[in-house]
Amino acid sequence: MSYIALARRYRPRRFSEVLGQPSVVRALSNALDADQLHPALLLTGTRGVGKTTLARIIAKALNCETGVSSTPCGTCSACTAIDEGRFVDLLEIDAASRTKVDDTRAMLDNVQYAPVQGRYKIYLIDEVHMLSGHSFNALLKTLEEPPEHVKFVLATTDPQKLPITVLSRCLQLHLRALPEATIRELLDHVLGAEGRDAEAGAVALLAEAADGSMRDALSLLDQALAHAGSEGLAEASVADMMGLTGQHGLVHCLEAIADGDGQKLQSELRELAELAVDHGALLDDLATLLQAAAFQQAFAQDDADSARGRDAALIAKCLSSEDLHVFYDMAVHARRDLSWAPSARIGFEMAVLRMWCFRRDTAASDSAPPAGSASTPSTAAGGQGSTAGASLNDEAVARSAAFDAAADVSVDANTDKPSSTGARASTPTEAARAWHARVEAAAIDGYARELARNCVVETEDEGTLQLAMARSMDHLLTEERRLKLREAFGKAVQIRCVDAVADWTPVEMLRSAREQAVEDAATAIEQSPVFRLLADRLGASLQREDIQLLH
Known part of the structure; x- marks a missing residue:
């Protein structure tokens, strides 16, 4: 038969x-x-x-x-x-x-x-x-x-x-999709009727992969029994049959990120590449693992029979809630943008590297010493790490020091504009207003206009226009855009990057104008008869942060 x-x-x-x-x-x-x-x-x-x-x-x-x-x-x-x-x-x-x-x-x-x-x-x-x-x-x-x-x-x-x-x-x-617990019960019954032994983790993997379908679960069990031969079903054997060996690598990668171990992370990424896994599916598994870990932290679930549950419990102990939520967003966005990456492997590895850099920067900021205290970069980083990890922390500390030096110019907390107690006036000078009008009237567009909007005039003569720009905006500066400014203003344009500009930039004036427009709109709404009636009778209040300009 x-x-x-x-x-x-x-x-x-x-x-x-x-x-x-x-x-x-x-x-x-x-x-x-x-x-x-x-x-x-x-x-x-x-x-x-x-x-x-x-x-x-x-x-x-x-x-x-x-x-x-x-x-x-x-x-x-x-x-x-x-x-x-x-x-x-x-x-x-x-x-x-x-x-x-x-x-x-x-x-x-x-x-x-x-x-x-x-x-x-x-x-x-x-x-x-x-x-x-x-x-x-x-x-x-x-x-x-x-x-x-x-x-x-x-x-x-x-x-x-x-x-x-x-x-x-x-x-x-x-008819509803079947829960994993129900599928596991049937698989255990079938294995008992067939006289076959199986590890609980192997059955959990099959039930999880069935994704709510009892027929899929039994078909996978058929395949697993054929793969195991006369032996019992082992979790490692089922994972190998289903191509899930890369999931253990994900756990090791997250552990390396949590421990700040750069060498271990590089080694795990190399092993995943050698396994020739589907990196797109691996990103899906990574997001699923992070979601399960977040649930473990939030609700203390007990899912010891599930391989995903055990891995999630391990990750939940290694990473903070904030890290889990940020890492999940990184994995989901990387999966969405995978088609734009040069290859699936590069897209996956860049997602993991983003997690690594975020975690290292967070650890460095959390363990940074108070101002004036002596500390080495490795101490500020909060972990032993590898040589590569230490160099990343050195760069992060250097960037932080540069930012602190640039922060000597005081900023008003409500308007994001320099206050009158800082190194420059609280309102734009006539020279700044003239440069703003000049930029808006110039025949430039796109990133070249954004470059000009983030600059202030230092000196100008008949043949040269000397501009200054904050060092934090130097990513806008390219030779092609500088040449476009030269064509627009009819003279050579030189741009110097400084820690802080000495006057208001056009982009700051535009932002200030929009904020003032929102404030004026809020005031007009609050003074309108309809709003006053709502406020008097119903106690209505206006959420100013929800007001948006239509132009």
């Missing part, structure tokens, strides 16, 4: 064996026991959750020789024939291969004839959303008023594609 797949061998034969669909089973059982089953049923849900199985159980319940009930005997000739797929009054139609209206008409021509073997003739139309529009139109009248001896059971994974005229004629029952 040829081998029968586990998904077929362990298909439920009665309603009591159906797992994970209690509401659907209850509705069908009550209708059958009262002999009030709707003539047209629509079963919806993702793949492998029991749509076809329920349809066959319904056929047995309607045609069992003991009578119509929710508990068919399973031993009579009708029940046996349905289980073996040879019951002539159960017509299973694959709509994906019979989409034409002629096929539907040929099927409906036989509806009027009485059943041959059973009490009812059952039409099971699988993937019904694949029918053409004309086929649906041909089906409508019969679906609404079928003969008394006919029942229609429609099954689909995509009910949104069905016409509303079909949905209104059917009793729709939605």
